[in-house]
Amino acid sequence: AQKITQTQPGMFVQEKEAVTLDCTYDTSDPSYGLFWYKQPSSGEMIFLIYQGSYDQQNATEGRYSLNFQKARKSANLVISASQLGDSAMYFCAMREGLDPTYGGSQGNLIFGKGTKLSVKP
Amino acid sequence: DAGVTQSPTHLIKTRGQQVTLRCSPISGHKSVSWYQQVLGQGPQFIFQYYEKEERGRGNFPDRFSARQFPNYSSELNVNALLLGDSALYLCASSSARRGYGYTFGSGTRLTVV
Numbered sequence: 653a654q655k656i657t658q659t660q661p662g663m664f665v666q667e668k669e670a671v672t673l674d675c676t677y678d679t680s681d682p683s684y685g686l687f688w689y690k691q692p693s694s695g696e697m698i699f700l701i702y703q704g705s706y707d708q709q710n711a712t713e714g715r716y717s718l719n720f721q722k723a724r725k726s727a728n729l730v731i732s733a734s735q736l737g738d739s740a741m742y743f744c745a746m747r748e749g750l751d752p753t754y755g756g757s758q759g760n761l762i763f764g765k766g767t768k769l770s771v772k773p
Numbered sequence: 774d775a776g777v778t779q780s781p782t783h784l785i786k787t788r789g790q791q792v793t794l795r796c797s798p799i800s801g802h803k804s805v806s807w808y809q810q811v812l813g814q815g816p817q818f819i820f821q822y823y824e825k826e827e828r829g830r831g832n833f834p835d836r837f838s839a840r841q842f843p844n845y846s847s848e849l850n851v852n853a854l855l856l857g858d859s860a861l862y863l864c865a866s867s868s869a870r871r872g873y874g875y876t877f878g879s880g881t882r883l884t885v886v
Contacts, residue, residue, distance in 0.1 A: 656815075687875070689877075694879060695861055695863075695879050695880040695882070696877060696878065696879040696880065697816070697863060697865075697877035698877075699875065699876065699877075743815050743816075745815075759821075759829070760806060760818040760821055760829050760831070761806075761808075761816070761818065761865075761875060762818070763808075763815030763816050763817070764815050765813075765814055765815050766814075766815050
């Protein structure tokens with residue numbers, strides 16, 4: 653079974669509008685972390701935002717926010733005020749196990765297949 | 774501070790050959806992970822090393838091997854290359870900082886012909 657599911661292969665958004673990229677996950681581990689990365693055509697994976705499974709509040713980083721619904725096992729990325737430079741592939745990823753700052757190991761990331769976001773002028 | 778650096782950036786090899794990819798982590802990061810990203814897919818975990826010891830291995834054949842050096846840099850080796858090994862190989866280094874531990878390099882794009 654897929655551990656990370658991104659159901660939108662491609663998305664279009666008008667410049668300056670908000671867009672939501674979907675991500676659902678599957679794990680039986682009570683401790684996990686959820687990540688969103690942006691990958692432009694250059695190939696580098698750029699970290700955007702992180703949500704820990706025990707975090708009470710949704711994570712925010714500038715124009716990025718994570719809509720974390722634990723019971724539904726979803727971790728959607730919301731980008732506000734889209735810019736042309738936001739056009740890229742976006743990947744949702746999960747690390748199972750305790751966060752390293754709480755004594756857990758680093759663990760590996762499990763990625764979804766990604767969503768290609770295109771921002772229209 | 775320099776980010777994660779990978780070399781070479783591009784590489785073309787022939788089937789059956791061997792290849793070595795290199796990664797230098799961010800200064801102070803002791804953990805290095807390798808991922809393979811084939812076209813149209815998300816990255817897949819290959820190896821993780823911490824303090825020169827293998828801490829995790831993904832579902833890849835024994836043709837794939839890696840090691841970490843005392844300065845925490847790492848090499849990924851792939852023997853007996855197959856066409857299906859053509860991919861972007863990403864290296865990530867990590868510290869113990871909460872949530873921000875995984876920083877990726879720009880990758881090595883390997884083409885097997």
